[in-house]
Amino acid sequence: MNQEYSIQEALLYSHKMAQLSKALWKAIEKDWQHWIKPFNLNINEHHILWIAYQLNGASVSEVSKFGVMHVSTAFNFSKKLEERGLLTFSKRENDKRNTYIQLTEEGDRLLLETMKSYNPEENSLIQGSNPLKKIYGKMPEFLELYALIREIYGSEYMDILERSLNNIESDFEQEDKLAAHISEDVLNQK
Secondary structure, rough: OOOOOOOOHHHHHHHHHHHHHHHHHHHHHHHHHHHHHHHHHHHHHHHHHHHHHHHHOHHHHHHHHHHHHHHHHHHHHHHHHHHOOEEEEEEEOOOEEEEEEEEOOOHHHHHHHHHHHHHHHOOHHHHHHHHHHHOOOOOOHHHHHHHHHHHHHOOHHHHHHHHHHHHHHHHHHHHHHHHHHHHHHHHHHH
C-alpha cells in the first residue's frame, strides 16, 4: 500500500471533518427547519421543491443525487408533495424507465413564498460568516471544500450546484428588474 499519510494523520483528519461538518449541518438544519416551518414543510420536502424548480423538472434519481438522499427518500417525500398538489409525476416518451417530477403552479408559488420569507438575520450560518465578510469583503468561498466535494460526488454534482446558484442569482436579478419597472410605472402614474 502506497500511503502518503499515516494512519494517525488520516484518523485525525477524518475525525476533524466529521465533527466540523456535523456541527455545521446541525446549525444549518436548525435554521432551515425554522425558516420553512410556517409553510408546513420539512427539509426534504423543501429541498425537493427547490431542486425541481432549479432543474425545471427532474427525475427522482436526479433529485436523489443532487439532494444527497436515498432514492426511496426522494420518491416518498415527492409523493407527499404530489398529494398536497405541489408537484406532479410523469414519464417521458423517450425515457419510460425514470419517473420525473415537475412543480405545479401551487408548488412554484409556495417555493417562491418561502424564498421571499428568508431572513438572513435569523440564519446562524450568515451571522457566523459576517465577521469574515467584513474582513475580506465577501462571504467565504470554501475552494478546498468545493474541490473535496467534486472529488467525492463528481463534476456533474458541482455543475448542477453551479447551475442552481446561477438560476437563483438570475431570479433575483429578474425580480429586481421587475420591481424597478413597477416602481417606474407607479411614479409615471402620479
